[in-house]
Amino acid sequence: MLLTVVSAGHADFDFxxxxxxxxxxxxxxxxxxxLVAGGVDPQLLALLEADNAAVQERANLKLDDFVTPLVRIVNPxxxxxxxxxxxxFAQQHRAEIEExxxxxxxxxxxxxxxVDVNAIAADAIIIRNSIADSxxxxxxxxxxxxxxxLENFRDQTIYxxxxxxxxxxxxxxxxITNQAIIDLGGRLDAYQRMFNEDVDDDLIRRRVESAQIMNEQTGSRYEDQAMMRNTELLMMLILMESQVRR
Incomplete structure (x- = not known):
């Protein structure tokens, strides 16, 4: 991404x-x-905003710019x-962001x-560390x-x-657990075929019915997984913000 330096400007954070x-x-x-803005102490934010007036040249940084080598050429x-x-912006619009x-x-x-929640968290850690170092x-x-x-902010990042x-x-x-279950089920099925020469029609029918049920539940499974990803992110945010401040 390009870094545009202007005489006055605002970071590119809006819907x-x-x-x-x-x-x-x-x-x-x-x-x-x-995740980047989560748990930031109001006093710390006030210090950062007080620092704004001292910046002679302002650069419009996009969110992803914070995790690229680009930030290395930007003064703290x-x-x-x-x-x-x-x-x-994140604090003022938190409700709308969550919606x-x-x-x-x-x-x-x-x-x-x-979505890889851990990859998002890893990027958030990089950005928070860049802010802390600056x-x-x-x-x-x-x-x-x-x-x-600063110590509180770093502690939250470690958490x-x-x-x-x-x-x-x-x-x-x-x-590992799921693979073990699959392997065990396959072995038991193989043993059954070894010692049973007759074809079990009921077993075949039940498996066909099970496959049909699983196919019908696929949509629901994706919805559950998506909500789980969202819950993981919100839990990260809640737990990080719940850290006791000294």
């Missing part, structure tokens, strides 16, 4: 900027925005200027069921509360990383 994107990409960006205060606007995410899930269950090295933000607020790693562990464990 209109994502209207032309696919539902999956809209969902990803809204989720990413929520410009990055924080954009971050402050992004966080403020949009839920609507996308309901309208596109198959698509959202394939706060630490900023020469403009000079407030006695900065160390405490988000822990939740992401736990989700990855759960998914791997579920995959």
């Amino acid at each position: 209109e900027s994502i209207e032309g994107l696919t539902p999956g990409e809209q969902y990803r960006q809204l989720s990413l925005l929520m 205060d410009t990055l924080l200027d954009n971050a402050a606007q992004m966080i403020r 949009r995410m839920t609507a996308i899930v309901q309208a596109n269950p198959i698509l959202i069921s394939m 706060i630490e090295y900023s020469e403009v933000i000079d407030d006695p509360e900065r160390p405490r607020l 988000l990383r822990n939740m992401m790693e736990y989700n990855e562990f759960q998914e791997k464990l579920a995959s």
Whole structure:
């Protein structure tokens, strides 16, 4: 993405900027925005916004610009200027963001069921770390509360990383368990055929009926998985925000 430097401007965080994107990409960006802004202390946001007046050149950064090498050529205060606007937008429009995410899930269950929540969390961690590093090295933000607020922000980011790693562990464990069940069922079926020369018509009929039922439930399964993805993101946000602040 291109970085446009202007004399005065605002970060590119608004609903209109994502209207032309696919539902999956809209969902990803809204989720990413929520995780980046989640749990930011009002005092920390006030420090970032107070820093805005000191920025001589403003750069319009898109959300995804924060996870690219592009941010390495942006001075810390410009990055924080954009971050402050992004966080403020997310906090002011949280209810609408959640409504949009839920609507996308309901309208596109198959698509959202394939969303990688952990990948979104990983990007959020990168962005939050970039913000934290910029706060630490900023020469403009000079407030006695900065160390405490920054430590709280970093702690929340670590907690988000822990939740992401736990989700990855759960998914791997579920995959291993499911494969073990499939393998066991296949072996039992093979043993039955070895010791039973007669064809079990009832067994065949039951399996055909089971296949039909599974086919009918496929749509419902995707809807459940999509809602589960949405719930995982909201749980990450809630648990991260629930961390006790010092």
